[in-house]
Amino acid sequence: MPTAMENITTKGAFFQHLNQKNQYKQPARECMFRTMTKLQDMETSEHRPGMLLGKIQSGKTRTFIGVMGLAYDNGFDMVVLLTKGTNALVKQTYARLQEEFEPLIEHDAIRVYDIMTMPDNLRKYETSQKLALIVKKETNNLDRLREAFQEKYPQWKDKRVLFIDDEADFASVAYEYKREQNVKHMRVIASKINHFREVLHRSAFLQVTATPYSLYLQPEDMTIHEGKVFEPIRPAFTELVPVHDRYIGGNVYFDKSEIEGHLASYFFHEVEEKELEVMKKMDGRRVKMDRLLNQKNIANIRKAIVNFIVGACIRRYQQRAKGRREQKYSFIIHTERGKSAHAWQAELIQGFERLLTEAARNETDDFCELIKESYHDLIRSVRTLKKTPAPKFDEVYKEVRYSLDEEYMVSSIVNSEKDVNELLDYKGELQLRAPMNIFIGGQILDRGVTIHNLIGFFYGRNPKSFQQDTVLQHSRMYGARPVADLAVTRFYTTAKIYQVMKRIHEFDRELRRAFERGGHHRGVVFIQRDSGDSILPCSPNKILLSSLTMLKPHKRMLPVGFQTGYKTHIHKTVREIDCIVEQVQRKAVESKEGAVLIPLSVAKQLLKLVHQTLEMEEGYDFQLDEYEGVLNYLSSQSDEGAYVWLFIRHKRQIRRFKKDGKYENSPDTPGKGTGELTLARKVAQTFPALIMLRQEGKKEHGWRGSPFWWPVLVAQAEMSPTVYANKSVQ
Template sequence: MTATFYNLKTDGSFFQYLNRKNQYKQPVRECMLRTIANLEDMRTTEHRPGMLLGKIQSGKTRAFIGIMGLAYDHGFDMVILLTKGTNALVKQTYARLQEEFKGAIEHDAMRVFDVMSMPENLRKYELSQKLALIVKKETRNLDRLREAVMEKYPQLQDKRVLFIDDEADFASVAYEHKRDNNIKQMRVIASKMNDLRKMLNRPAFLQVTATPYSLYLQPEQMKIHEGKVFEPIRPAFTELVPVHDRYIGGEVYFDKSEKDGHLASYLYHEVEEKELEVMKKMDGRRVKMDRLLTQKNISNIRKAIINFIVGASIRRFQQRLKGRREQKYSFIIHTERGKQAHSWQAELVQAFEALLIEGAREGSKELYHLVRESYDDLIRSVRTLKKTPVPEFEDIYADVRHSLDEEYMVSSIVNSEKDVNELLDHKGELKLRAPMNIFIGGQILDRGVTIHNLIGFFYGRNPKSFQQDTVLQHSRMYGARPIADLAVTRFYTTQKIYRVMKQIHEFDRELRHAFERGGHHQGVVFIQRDLNNSILPCNPNKILLSNLTMITPHKRMLPVGFQTGYKTHIQKTIRDIDQFVDRVRKNARISKEGACLIPVSDAKKILTLIHATLEMEEGHDFHLDEYEGVLDYLGAESGDEPYVWLLTKTNRKIRRFKQDGKYENSPDTPGKGAGELAIAKKIAQQHPALILLRQEGKKEDGWRDSPFWWPMIVAQAETAPTVFANKTI
């Protein structure tokens, strides 16, 4: 905490008004105060800004508006607020500032302007007030700002100015990758922003983001090319925005979801890759518009739409039961960028709606069975909430029929500035026109524009390389939402995308832990395997986030989503594994827990044999080189010869699928009791552990009637948080 923290005033007119209006909690107030204290104490520059780090949809805007109030009370005259590049977000930001600073504006103490619509003849009286300029991170906006500061109102150059760069990683990173000559060059927008900052006599700089990796993971050295100096933008200080108690983030979608019976375990529904292909363009051979309610190759989009209607009906029934106002709900379909695909998806959704309305009015058996299936799915998670009423099926079925008959559902394409502006309300937020709103769109839906009461996400953007700052934003999964809404929420994507999202979440979580420890400059290790199969430090700026593995103390790695090879094909290999395991155990000392310490080289041989016996399903991977690389790294971390604890169990009879239809992912916890994972965590202190579970693989359990070995690596307790990059850029 800085020395001036306790000297800052909180009774200034701006902050006092905001605090009274918003009732900031103490952790949030202290975050705001620390940020202002750091801006006062440290010389922030365009290359060493302050950083306000929040989680996606977690209240970052609320926090930096409070910081604006404190800034005005402590001598700052003007805030230049840089927003993401959409007119919709500018409109939303303008409306938000007008509302938050309403009192100051009414008393002529402050003015808020969109830089593109600033008056041509601002008077000295107006310029003497506190100013907030909203500037879209786009060339024309930045040129207009430069014109205002340098030509029309040069007196602004002497003002004390605070730059707040919202979603800082989005446009203000100093480097970009140029494919033709592999040279990193400064982006035009970043260059213009830096030039503007240099024009001012007393600027301070604050960046706001939830995805800071492109900022923190840049090279330290300057790059010089064609006479230009390229300097990395790295934060001078970092403040973490406290997360409020209504926040739903990656911990729910990717951590708690692995607990059987937990509300979160019902959220994810897997979509097959081939169904995303159907969503790309109209194809009369694949989709029969009169058979949408029964056709198999569109089962997930059908399930998503029905679940949305049923989920909204459940929530509205619960609200009506409690005498509360019935809410409107929304659902996003985001699979493609192209407008042609959006038009086809809108046609598909409208055709679904027409058939559902017809079924509702006729009381068709098809509709009854679809609603029943959806109700049975959603009610499982509703029942996990003890104080939430659980409606009967017949009540919900009646509500669904009524909703369809009265045309409660509306779908809208959102894929251009014009479309968004037509759909925005007076606050710059997407209007919910009806009780059930489906938004079909592309990039404009990805971040910033507020969409209320989202209970459905159908996501299928599948780029060749995933960027952390876009994938999670696109899906709009995170944010403040009532737990009762979460109970009827469902998320639909492919296993591949889901797995990448989970990896990114783990990466995000560990980097945040490093910030909280105060050691983010050295708190996360980046490694890669080179061409000679050696484990080397990795340039974090070159990692592909879709090809990383996060290693943390006692983190487990195991293949999930596979079938065994046929018995005749793998039985010899299984015998070889049996014999090799027996041999290495005989040559090692057995611990009281039944484990033995073996060389990593022997563990890798076992994994190689096991790898040849398993067939991975679509969207699931078992990369042998990744597992070997992790074992090499963890073994070397022990400081001695690379060894690993081997823990084996035989005669296992685990089923291939869980009761909910998902692939089994916890073979280490059969029945009741601690299970092998607990034993592995106990012994894996200095050395990692390799659990090998010999399954009988019976046909009645979903296998091919052949024994097989299921491996699992468990990292030792004494290992630093590590990013293992299986591939780099």
């Protein structure tokens, strides 16, 4: 048995109850044992807490409750559980602990309290039991916790207390920048938590998070301001929560979605920016409430609603066909924070429901066409699952009509504590009132409240205001998801937001790998480009997440989502590229696998000329300064000079769109193991590679009838994972 068990009790009543109830698998148990052992053996403090690092919706709560059980069995008297700042989550957490420890509570072995409703006159009999205090990370909650320890029950200072800071990135490690004062302020909540930690005599600290960026996005040094001192928090240890085999995360939504024909390749539906504008406020000039079923400028929200209805009907039909209980499903609309926008969106959804119900009863042509279009969209992904029955159109059509006639759909606005609490069930989870539930809201929807059976997400928050941890928490479709539900799942947002979220997923993935390689003290480099065109190391808290690029060995970068300029406009520039290419091939002093080694300056010149010939579509970009900055950095990593391997290919006939209607994004992989990308990665060891593909650009392939060059940049093998910030926070 691992040494992690040698110094702790694993057969105590608390953990044995939890283990029997939850049937923990071996990797999960070992993670709990290691965490408890380190909390026992290592000195954790307010500045050096332990960290339990999991993925979003991957079982972190389940794991830290297991650690709580071990703590009670190993000499800890109390657990103070710090939660995110919503009453809904406090209620959900309280219900969860009551359920997990139910028989032990009945036998007076433990008491669970919400700090705000805890009695003021606890007796010795009660305080002699193990205690679990749930404390919202909010100033009144923290004041009441301080009052309990310092005034009402001062003897608690001598108790052995384990702090578990759930979603530690949210408030515990938090700075804000005051431009007018030119100082960093520790936010009030973080300050109160930090101050309270100093009161206790025997305590241990465990942070639980899926987004550990607070470790990176802190000042490196102690901050002193207005007499207050705060040192950066650096974990004493990090334990990774095992990911179960049913987990669906960013690797599916953003990595596997690139595989044509894969189930995940059907998830993303692009929404135009102007449609998000329609969603902001009521405008009778833009939206005619009696024409919602055929008006063009709301095509995607209409498609989203119909797909949700049809998707839920498909799943319920499949469940009924297998003799299983029919499930209820949910859909989120999260585009704005303002309540007026939510009210307008609710009116819009109710308008859709009213017209769809009327059209279903009359079986209009518009209705039939909408259901048919949705069916053909969803059935493509349903058919990728060989063991799941794919219902016929007539069966689904009948199901949809019945669902609308029987009012199976309900929409709810969720934008305040009152609204959330009214919608919660007895477990503190958002209850699904009907078979099809649409939730319209803002930030409160992403703060940990459980939303079951989510198969649709219409997202439109401004990427300029994105924060790393917030964006990933918005990804409510992460978690344990039945694969049959995934087949009818769709994600609606703009191309711009999708690309930002994809970049953030890559950032998350590489930071996590840095932990796995040996911790958070090494493994990832942060750099930025300065005004003088130099590449400099930068402070992580200076990066602007919407402009970052995650670089790693053999990562490729290429423009996607573009049309060429007209032939008369770009012909001269294309010929100039042709001439440079011919010249460097003739004068090459070193070649390998068909590639020639060229100076960095020539590679940048080629990219600059290519940039002049391409016209990017809305939501897609080809930022020349970003590509030049990345090339500068990559080519500077070798001691042999600033060079780039250049691969040239002519007479390529890549189509503009793939079979599924998405923009082509793999012009460098015409055959498995034989494409230019394979060769480039073989050659790019100490220097990066630039693949230049001369396309024919035929009109029948979706182009404008002019040849053009398509560049692909490939990072070399010998480099450290790097976060390149093309723009920084000022």
